[in-house]
């Protein structure tokens with residue numbers, strides 16, 4: 634059973650709705666909302682795209698790992714949205730699962746591409762077809778999301794409100 638004292642951790646691909654759904658769920662639970670990309674940006678004073686461009690993905694992943702550890706170590710039970718690639722690290726998955734309930738917001742490549750649009754600010758999408766890249770990344774990461782998650786919520790074409798309700802239900806609230 635999911636304890637009131639533990640975090641609610643959202644994982645899933647870019648465009649899955651982690652930020653929009655997470656903010657709403659946090660509001661409904663009266664908890665702080667934390668986004669690991671924001672923590673990285675605050676820690677470095679740089680945007681995610683700028684970090685990828687000047688320091689590379691590997692450095693970004695180190696900073697992201699630190700952000701996951703910091704968010705999960707916070708004493709106040711929070712709703713934590715993790716950047717889409719955070720689950721690829723087994724250590725991040727371990728930290729998330731130990732910190733609370735991990736929910737995978739799952740959506741098909743087509744739905745993700747629709748939500749992400751031209752991919753602005755998302756360095757991994759580059760200038761090519763977002764849909765193809767998202768589909769490929771989603772496939773490569775599927776096993777990692779599955780290993781990270783306690784619960785899967787299919788978002789498909791549902792609105793933010795409905796997905797938030799499903800997340801709360803999945804966590805027994």
Ligand code: S3P
Nearest residue numbers: 646647670681716717718755756
């Ligand atoms: C990434 C997802 C992004 C951000 C970075 C890399 C990924 O976060 O961390 O651009 O590897 O999927 P969102 O999932 O919040 O867009």
